[in-house]
Amino acid sequence: MRVLNDALHFLMYPSNRYRLHTIPELQNIIWVLLETPSTSSYQRGTTLKSHARVVIIGGGSLGVNLLYHLTKEGWTDIALIEKGELTSGSTWHAAGLCPSFNGNMTISQIHHYTMELYDKIIPAETGDASTFHRTGSLRIGFTELEEQWFKNLASRAKQIGCAFDFVSKEEAQKINPLMDFSKARIILNTPDDGHVDPTSVVMPLAQLAKKNGAEINRYTQVTDINQLPSGEWEVITDKGTIIAEHVVNAAGCFSREVGAMVGVDVPIINLEHQYLVTEDLPVLSTLDKELPVCRDSYTESYIRQEGKGLLVGPYETFGCKPWALDGMDWSFDRELFEPDVERLMPFLERCMELTPSFAEVGIKTVINGPITHTPDDNPLVGPQAGLRNFWNLCGASIGIAQGGYR
Numbered sequence: 001m002r003v004l005n006d007a008l009h010f011l012m013y014p015s016n017r018y019r020l021h022t023i024p025e026l027q028n029i030i031w032v033l034l035e036t037p038s039t040s041s042y043q044r045g046t047t048l049k050s051h052a053r054v055v056i057i058g059g060g061s062l063g064v065n066l067l068y069h070l071t072k073e074g075w076t077d078i079a080l081i082e083k084g085e086l087t088s089g090s091t092w093h094a095a096g097l098c099p100s101f102n103g104n105m106t107i108s109q110i111h112h113y114t115m116e117l118y119d120k121i122i123p124a125e126t127g128d129a130s131t132f133h134r135t136g137s138l139r140i141g142f143t144e145l146e147e148q149w150f151k152n153l154a155s156r157a158k159q160i161g162c163a164f165d166f167v168s169k170e171e172a173q174k175i176n177p178l179m180d181f182s183k184a185r186i187i188l189n190t191p192d193d194g195h196v197d198p199t200s201v202v203m204p205l206a207q208l209a210k211k212n213g214a215e216i217n218r219y220t221q222v223t224d225i226n227q228l229p230s231g232e233w234e235v236i237t238d239k240g241t242i243i244a245e246h247v248v249n250a251a252g253c254f255s256r257e258v259g260a261m262v263g264v265d266v267p268i269i270n271l272e273h274q275y276l277v278t279e280d281l282p283v284l285s286t287l288d289k290e291l292p293v294c295r296d297s298y299t300e301s302y303i304r305q306e307g308k309g310l311l312v313g314p315y316e317t318f319g320c321k322p323w324a325l326d327g328m329d330w331s332f333d334r335e336l337f338e339p340d341v342e343r344l345m346p347f348l349e350r351c352m353e354l355t356p357s358f359a360e361v362g363i364k365t366v367i368n369g370p371i372t373h374t375p376d377d378n379p380l381v382g383p384q385a386g387l388r389n390f391w392n393l394c395g396a397s398i399g400i401a402q403g404g405y406r
């Protein structure tokens, strides 16, 4: 397996700027290699069609999800344009967590539907088994304010139909025997939550969209966009020009650059975000089911099981690192940044307090990748003010969980 891994790595990413870190990722790469015929509807840089009703710029979680959902609505004259491989922006390296807990009613509904999409709808349409790990989640609150907040959200969750209940410390201990709940004031259990390998859901959605008539153009970069007197959009790429009635900016970390092509200042910033994967933890082999995803505002982190180790991802409340403030380098594709564990130490130390066995294992891999954020941390979804038929679908910082816009 190691030899195959290295061979594939060399073939696909000779720049050797990152390393594969999981077997599912390797499987996905094999899947991509086998499942990318150079037919006219799944092109690798061949001639574009001249017209389309919709052009979607970006083949990450958001762009591909939209492609699939539009074809389900009967909009099949669509071209998705991706400058690299599908998922090769921020999507391929995401930790894949899909939580029910969200302060915004609309976004909560999107999360709820997305989990159903990944766990039920994709398997039903493809005939393949679900790749969604329905592990459930626990979220710990330590303060009175958090208790009020959790209870407030519980009433909204009920309306949406999310399973959302509170458990005692004893019950929580049974659900996650590794975590120390002694200081918890309130513990929220969302048993329908889980996580998914992002590529394992984006690729089937692309194939389903393609089957429904959509066209996917990989290795094709949009270089400029002009509005014609007719109101249509002229989308210029390095492989030709396509005229479209609607254009969607789903360009992830490049959304500002794509927005600038039509004179729009897209309000997003790119940050570095890291998670680390530990060596195997022997106690995990003794458990009869996978650990839930655990979160709390004390560590500002998510902790879940990855194989027989742990995956820990802190969100820095201080010392975070913006990236590419002066503009993106268009050649950035399927890359990671150098790990910077030192920056995470205050948060990791807190994780060790709450999950003591985390302190006993070594770190196997650190994933440090680009993530977009908006001022209110909600994604930018909808028509661009001042422009006709130009849409935003970008700025997601939980873009795997927020893929399912229908």
Ligand SMILES: Cc1cc2nc3c(=O)[nH]c(=O)nc-3n(C[C@H](O)[C@H](O)[C@H](O)COP(=O)(O)OP(=O)(O)OC[C@H]3O[C@@H](n4cnc5c(N)ncnc54)[C@H](O)[C@@H]3O)c2cc1C
Pocket: 057, 058, 059, 060, 061, 062, 063, 081, 082, 083, 084, 085, 086, 087, 088, 089, 090, 091, 092, 093, 094, 095, 096, 097, 098, 220, 221, 222, 223, 250, 251, 252, 253, 254, 255, 258, 272, 273, 274, 275, 333, 367, 368, 369, 370, 371, 372, 393, 394, 395, 396, 397, 398, 399, 400, 401, 402
């Ligand atoms: C370390 C890490 C862990 C994460 N974990 C999670 C998680 O657990 N759960 C979760 O929900 N989210 C997570 N995220 C966030 C998630 O990865 C992103 O929100 C999501 O991938 C964004 O998807 P997207 O489609 O908007 O962008 P991308 O996946 O970046 O896709 C945009 C695409 O547009 C293409 N593109 C850009 N410009 C052009 C152009 N001019 N022409 C053609 N193509 C273009 C790019 O090549 C790229 O492929 C994580 C992020 C990081 C960094």
